[in-house]
Amino acid sequence: MRAARFRAYGGAESLVIEQAPDPHPGAGEIRVRVAAASVNPIDWELRTGALQRLVSLDLPAIPGREAVGVVDEIGAGVRGMRVGDRVFGLGGVTGATAELAILSAWAQAPATWNDEQAASAGLVSVTAMRGLNALGSLTGRTLLVEGAAGGVGSAAVEIAVAQGATVIGTAGESNHEFLTSLGAVPTTYGPGLAQRLTALAPHGVDIALDTTASASLDDLVAITGDPTRVVTLADQAGGQRLGTRVLGADNDSTLLSAAAELGRQGRYTPRIEQAYPLEEIADAHAHAERGRTRGKIVVCIRSVGTAQAQSARHGMTLVSRR
Structure with missing residues (x-):
């Protein structure tokens, strides 16, 4: 699979797009074919090495804790989930900014949210x-x-x-x-x-x-x-x-489902400041790291053309400098 990875601690420029081994879900987990992932403070804190004393990473590492995608593999013990379901959710502290990602907490993504919105909803x-x-x-x-x-x-x-x-x-x-x-x-x-x-x-x-x-x-x-x-x-x-x-974040499927229900009712819409294609993840990290964003920064994993078409329908700009 294609993934964003960093092989050593450093700045946003240390992020590269390369092939990585496909992950597989363990018990109580699912794998999704990722449409989009979002950028959170923990992503650059891990990438820079600021959290080395608290979190041990095996390098190279894939940044990202949350994503939206279509389920394509289901781990042992998971109930009420089918291959093909569109879900958003949370995994470990790394691993989401890739074509395939493992989630340990998830909910059905509301049809009222596009992929960029759903990708950004989990952690917040x-x-x-x-x-x-x-x-x-x-x-x-x-x-x-x-x-x-x-x-x-x-x-x-x-x-x-x-x-x-x-x-x-x-x-x-x-x-x-x-x-x-x-x-x-x-x-x-x-x-x-x-x-x-x-x-x-x-x-x-x-x-x-x-x-x-x-x-x-x-x-x-x-x-x-x-x-x-x-x-x-x-x-x-x-x-x-x-x-x-x-308090802090927790991988809680019950809370994700509650947020999704508010989304279905039109009472909660995740807010996006900017969406970037995967190839420009370094720019996405640099943007988020500067702070003072209005809502979230999102990285689109699927093709830029598809992302642009969907984002345009929802009044959002996908940044690309190519």
């Missing part, structure tokens, strides 16, 4: 939903989402709105219209946040979800009045210091 939806679930019922409550325009943040906004919350989201001014389109009341982050919220939420902010390491955790605790009303997905040290809840 389970991360956002774990954080939101930890905050309890959202109905009738005012939620502050810090870093609301990013991949996890935008998912959290739309899912929280679907669950009945009034959502205030922080982002740069250039993303305020985007947040409004998701159903959030936008405001800027940084100094003076508490004062701005007084006008936006005169009855106070009930709970807060921190999706980006922006050194704002102290402010979020002060705004909500109780560290147990704050969940951080990005600041482990700060959360432990302040006594907030600290």
